[in-house]
Amino acid sequence: MRELPIIDFETDVLIIGGGLAGCMAAIKAAEREGVRVILVDKSNTIRSGCAASGIDHTWAYIPPIHEKMGYSMDDMAEDHRVGTSYGFFRRDLFSLVAGTNYDRVQDLENFGIKFRYEDSPIPGGYRIVPQFHSVPTSFNFEGKPLKPTLTREAKNRGVEIINRVQMTDLITTDGGISGAVGVHTRTADIYFFRAKSVVLSTGRSNRLSRNPTGFDFNTRMPSPMCGDGTSMAIRAGLPVINIEFLTNILGLGPCGNYNPNYGDPRNTVQPAARIIDGKGNVIVPRTQFYDWEDLGKEKWTSDAGRKVWRGGRASLVKRHAAGDGPFYLDFSEATDAEIAYIEWSIKQEGKGTQFMRYFQGEEGADLRKNRQEYAGLWPREISGTAAKGLWVDKNLETEIRNLFAAGDEVGGLPWQASSGAFAQGWYAGEVAAKRASAQGNLPSVRKDTVYQRRQMCADMLDRSAGFHWKEVEIGVQNLMDFYCGDIRSEAMLRRGLERLEDAKVASMKAENPHELGRCLDVKSIIDNAELVLRSSLERRESRPGPLGFVRVDFPEQDDENWLVFLAIRKQPDGTFSFSKIPVDR
Amino acid sequence: MAFKHIYFDEQLCNGCNECVEVCMCDVFAPNPEKGKPPLVMYPEECWFGGCCISHCPHGHEGAIKIITPFQMRGSFKRS
Numbered sequence: 001m002r003e004l005p006i007i008d009f010e011t012d013v014l015i016i017g018g019g020l021a022g023c024m025a026a027i028k029a030a031e032r033e034g035v036r037v038i039l040v041d042k043s044n045t046i047r048s049g050c051a052a053s054g055i056d057h058t059w060a061y062i063p064p065i066h067e068k069m070g071y072s073m074d075d076m077a078e079d080h081r082v083g084t085s086y087g088f089f090r091r092d093l094f095s096l097v098a099g100t101n102y103d104r105v106q107d108l109e110n111f112g113i114k115f116r117y118e119d120s121p122i123p124g125g126y127r128i129v130p131q132f133h134s135v136p137t138s139f140n141f142e143g144k145p146l147k148p149t150l151t152r153e154a155k156n157r158g159v160e161i162i163n164r165v166q167m168t169d170l171i172t173t174d175g176g177i178s179g180a181v182g183v184h185t186r187t188a189d190i191y192f193f194r195a196k197s198v199v200l201s202t203g204r205s206n207r208l209s210r211n212p213t214g215f216d217f218n219t220r221m222p223s224p225m226c227g228d229g230t231s232m233a234i235r236a237g238l239p240v241i242n243i244e245f246l247t248n249i250l251g252l253g254p255c256g257n258y259n260p261n262y263g264d265p266r267n268t269v270q271p272a273a274r275i276i277d278g279k280g281n282v283i284v285p286r287t288q289f290y291d292w293e294d295l296g297k298e299k300w301t302s303d304a305g306r307k308v309w310r311g312g313r314a315s316l317v318k319r320h321a322a323g324d325g326p327f328y329l330d331f332s333e334a335t336d337a338e339i340a341y342i343e344w345s346i347k348q349e350g351k352g353t354q355f356m357r358y359f360q361g362e363e364g365a366d367l368r369k370n371r372q373e374y375a376g377l378w379p380r381e382i383s384g385t386a387a388k389g390l391w392v393d394k395n396l397e398t399e400i401r402n403l404f405a406a407g408d409e410v411g412g413l414p415w416q417a418s419s420g421a422f423a424q425g426w427y428a429g430e431v432a433a434k435r436a437s438a439q440g441n442l443p444s445v446r447k448d449t450v451y452q453r454r455q456m457c458a459d460m461l462d463r464s465a466g467f468h469w470k471e472v473e474i475g476v477q478n479l480m481d482f483y484c485g486d487i488r489s490e491a492m493l494r495r496g497l498e499r500l501e502d503a504k505v506a507s508m509k510a511e512n513p514h515e516l517g518r519c520l521d522v523k524s525i526i527d528n529a530e531l532v533l534r535s536s537l538e539r540r541e542s543r544p545g546p547l548g549f550v551r552v553d554f555p556e557q558d559d560e561n562w563l564v565f566l567a568i569r570k571q572p573d574g575t576f577s578f579s580k581i582p583v584d585r
Numbered sequence: 586m587a588f589k590h591i592y593f594d595e596q597l598c599n600g601c602n603e604c605v606e607v608c609m610c611d612v613f614a615p616n617p618e619k620g621k622p623p624l625v626m627y628p629e630e631c632w633f634g635g636c637c638i639s640h641c642p643h644g645h646e647g648a649i650k651i652i653t654p655f656q657m658r659g660s661f662k663r664s
Contacts, residue, residue: 043609053634354635371662
C-alpha cells in the first residue's frame with residue numbers, strides 16, 4: 001500500500017475555487033496589509049470556472065444611467081424578484097450584488113478589461129442591453145481575457161495560487177473553520193491547509209444528468225464544476241437550499257447540442273433576433289434597442305417592460321408542449337451593424353468563439369441566412385444558476401464561523417452569475433481578510449480527515465480492479481434522469497435513493513492521478529444527487545418552468561407552503577433534516 | 586477507430602505545452618519528446634470552450650484544430 005505524501009500549508013485566508021468569485025476574493029483579501037492568501041483551483045485559474053473561455057455580460061444597478069431613466073434600485077429588485085428569481089429571492093444579497101457590481105466593473109476596467117466604446121450612444125461609452133431586468137442592466141463587454149487578467153492581479157498582490165488541486169474536505173474546530181484538504185490531480189499528493197478564514201467558491205453542480213449529445217463533458221456550463229463545494233459543505237453539516245430544482249433548460253441555446261448558450265429569448269442577442277416556428281410565425285418578437293438619445297422619454301414602466309421581457313421563455317415551453325415546434329432563432333431582420341455587434345458579443349462568451357469557428361468556419365454558415373434551431377435534446381441542470389447553494393448570512397458567512405461563500409456557491413439570488421461572483425467575491429475577500437487579521441494564531445486542527453482522505457485515495461489507486469469512474473458517473477446520471485426527471489413521485493424518488501446506495505459503495509479504480517480526480521468528481525456528484533433526490537422528496541408541490549419541478553403526486557403549485565427556500569442538512573448521525581426559510585417579498 | 590476531434594499541426598505547434606497548462610478539463614499531457622505537440626489523453630472530457638486555442642501562441646494560425654463531432658452539428662437550416 002502506497003503512502004501518498006501530505007504537503008502542509010499555513011495561511012491566513014484560504015480560497016477554495018479560483019473562478020471569478022474566488023479570484024476577486026483573493027485580490028481583495030490580499031489588499032489587506034499583512035494577510036497571506038492562498039487560492040486553490042482544481043483546474044488552472046488562467047482558464048477555469050464559468051468565465052474560463054470568456055463572458056460577455058454582467059448586470060448591475062448603474063446609477064448614472066438608471067437614475068436618469070427614473071429606474072430605482074427598488075424597481076430593479078422587483079424585476080429580479082418577480083421575473084428572474086420567480087419569487088426565490090433574497091433582498092440582502094440582491095442589494096449587495098446590484099448595489100456594488102458597478103464599482104466592480106470599474107475595478108475591472110482598472111485591471112484593463114474593456115467596457116467602453118467610442119461608437120456607443122450610451123452615456124459613459126458603455127454597451128448595455130436588457131436581459132435580466134425590464135430595462136437595460138447588463139453590460140456587454142470584452143470578457144475573454146478576464147481570467148488571465150484576474151490571475152495576474154492576484155499574483156501581483158502576492159496571492160499564492162495552487163492549481164490542479166481538487167479540494168475534498170473542510171475541517172472545523174469548535175464551530176469555526178480551521179482547515180481543508182485536497183488532492184493534486186497530477187501527482188496525487190495530499191494537500192493540507194490550515195487557515196484562519198476560508199472562502200468557498202467552487203461554482204455550480206453540473207453533470208447530474210446525462211448530457212443529451214452523448215458527449216458527456218459538453219455541458220452548458222463547464223463540466224469540471226460538479227458540486228465539490230456543496231459536497232464539502234453538506235458533509236460539514238451546513239444547509240444547502242433549493243437543490244431540488246434540477247430541470248430541463250428548455251429554451252436555452254439554439255443549435256441544440258452545441259449549447260453555445262446565446263439564444264435564450266432574454267439573452268443579449270434578443271434585440272437583433274426573433275424566435276419563429278417552422279411556419280415562420282413569430283413566437284417571440286425582437287425587443288428594441290433602447291432609445292439612448294432620450295433617457296427620460298422612453299422610461300419603461302415596470303409593467304410594460306416586464307411584459308416584453310418575461311414573455312419569451314415561458315411561451316416557448318408551452319408552445320413546445322402543444323406541438324408547435326420546431327423553433328428557430330432568426331436574425332433575418334437584423335441590420336449589418338446588429339449582426340456585427342452580435343458576433344462580437346458571442347465571441348466574448350463561453351464557447352461562443354468555438355461555436356463560431358464551427359458554424360462559420362467548418363459549415364460556412366451565416367447568422368442571418370441560416371436559422372438556428374432550438375434543437376430537441378435539452379440538457380438538465382440545477383435551474384436558475386443560483387437558486388441552489390449554501391445558506392449564508394448577509395455577510396456571506398456560513399454557520400461555520402469564518403467560513404464564507406461567494407458566487408454561484410451561494411443560494412438565494414437566482415441568475416446572479418458573474419454579477420454575484422464579482423460583487424460577492426470581492427466582499428467575501430474583504431470580510432474573510434478582516435476576520436483573519438483579528439485572530440492571533442491559527443486555530444488548532446485535527447488531522448483525522450487528512451489521513452482518511454489519503455487512505456481513500458491510495459485505495460482507489462492501489463486496488464487491482466474496480467469500476468472506471470465514468471461507469472459510476474453514467475450510472476448515477478441515468479438513475480437521476482429516470483427517478484428524478486420530468487416525472488417525480490414519492491415512490492420513484494425513494495427507489496432512486498435506494499439505487500444511489502449502490503453508487504455510494506461502488507469501488508472505483510483510478511489508474512493515475514487524473515483519474516483519481518475524476519473519481520473524486522463522481523463522489524461529489526453522488527453527494528449532490530442524494531441532496532436532489534431527498535429535497536425533491538420533501539418538496540410536496542409542483543412548479544412550472546423554468547423551475548420545471550413536477551411531483552405527479554402533488555401536481556399543484558402551492559405558494560403558501562412552498563414558496564420558501566427549502567434547506568437540507570446532514571445531521572451528525574447521518575440522517576437528513578429540512579427547514580423552510582421564508583423568501584423575501 | 587478511437588474517437589478523436591483535437592488535432593495539432595506539427596509545423597505550427599512548438600511544444601510549449603501552454604494548452605496542457607490551461608485546459609480546465611486536463612485533456613492533454615506533454616509529449617515525452619520535447620518540442621512535439623502534446624498528447625490528447627482524454628478527448629471525451631473536452632468541454633469545447635476552446636481555451637487551448639485561445640491560449641496557444643499559434644492558435645489563431647491553426648496550430649490546434651477542433652473538428653466538431655457529428656452529434657453536435659447541424660441544428661440549423663441549411664438554406
